Amino acid sequence: MKTNEIVSDTKLKKGSRELALQSYISLIPLAGGLSVSGIFFVLEMFTPLYMSLGVAGFGIAAMIGNLSFRQEHFKNEFMKVFNVKIQIENKKKIENIKKTLNNQKAVKQIELFEQKHDRFEEVLNNQLNSTSLAYQRLIGGFDQLNLIALNNIEKVLNYESNMVNIDLNYITKELETLNKKEVLTDYEESEIKSLETRISLRAEYEEKINRILSDNERALTKMDITLANLTELRKPENMKHVLQELQDLSEVLNKKAGSYN
Structure with a gap:
């Protein structure tokens, strides 16, 4: 962002949204869960698959929470x-x-x-x-x-x-x-x-x-x-x-x- 202008409401909203999307609380479980779920699916290891999808789901929920309530x-x-x-x-x-x-x-x-x-x-x-x-x-x-x-x-x-x-x-x-x-x-x-x-x-x-x-x-x-x-x-x-x-x-x-x- 330019440093020669005051941060407007629009720019603040955009910048904070980008931070929320990059939050490790949501990114790590989302990325980790999705990355291993593909492996478990190929290996037909369904219990770990469901667990990894649950972790990814937590990441998605955390992301929604960040955008909605934080x-x-x-x-x-x-x-x-x-x-x-x-x-x-x-x-x-x-x-x-x-x-x-x-x-x-x-x-x-x-x-x-x-x-x-x-x-x-x-x-x-x-x-x-x-x-x-x-x-x-x-x-x-x-x-x-x-x-x-x-x-x-x-x-x-x-x-x-x-x-x-x-x-x-x-x-x-x-x-x-x-x-x-x-x-x-x-x-x-x-x-x-x-x-x-x-x-x-x-x-x-x-x-x-x-x-x-x-x-x-x-x-x-x-x-x-x-x-x-x-x-x-x-x-x-x-x-x-x-x-x-x-x-x-x-x-x-x-x-x-x-x-x-």
């Missing part, structure tokens, strides 16, 4: 596994970005996103059991939102690297020298166009960086508003409202991310 359990398990994956990805990305990122505003934004996450987690711990599905969905949603923001900051790093390779001082001096000439050769005119193109590219990178940082500032503000409204999260309607706010913000950031390329 949905919440597998939804919770799915979210726990997925959240760990997101947290690891977040941690690695932060470490990699901080090693080489020069833009101080972007560095500060990373710190602010981490602070918002810590505060969000603190509020959840005060209102919900950390093993509950509601907790896992909300903390997972916030983690995914942070990851989207980090992906955008990672683009700042890429654009920074591109800008470093365009030496503005060198280009400016070359243009000054060429523009002082009264008559230009064809290759000099071509050189001017190339130099001006590089200046334009550098300006584009700078403009994209500014847009990313501006969009992240709006996301941080939205996070503050969400944090201020975290009340009575044990009520399903309140939990769903917060989750929807996180979903809406993630969609906005993802949509904007497409415009940075």
Whole structure:
């Protein structure tokens, strides 16, 4: 599953269903019973055959039970596994970005996103059991939102690297020298166009960086508003409202991310 979007009800249901079908409680007896029943049938060993079919039947019953009566359990398990994956990805990305990122505003934004996450987690711990599905969905949603923001900051790093390779001082001096000439050769005119193109590219990178940082500032503000409204999260309607706010913000950031390329 993609890690740049909040887990929807549909995706959660699908993921938990896959976990339920893969549960060893049902798979082992089902697979084991069916695999040996064929042998017993060929050998006409009917008592062991009936026993092996009974074991397989237990596996089928366990599978039906998982799908029918243990949905919440597998939804919770799915979210726990997925959240760990997101947290690891977040941690690695932060470490990699901080090693080489020069833009101080972007560095500060990373710190602010981490602070918002810590505060969000603190509020959840005060209102919900950390093993509950509601907790896992909300903390997972916030983690995914942070990851989207980090992906955008990672683009700042890429654009920074591109800008470093365009030496503005060198280009400016070359243009000054060429523009002082009264008559230009064809290759000099071509050189001017190339130099001006590089200046334009550098300006584009700078403009994209500014847009990313501006969009992240709006996301941080939205996070503050969400944090201020975290009340009575044990009520399903309140939990769903917060989750929807996180979903809406993630969609906005993802949509904007497409415009940075």
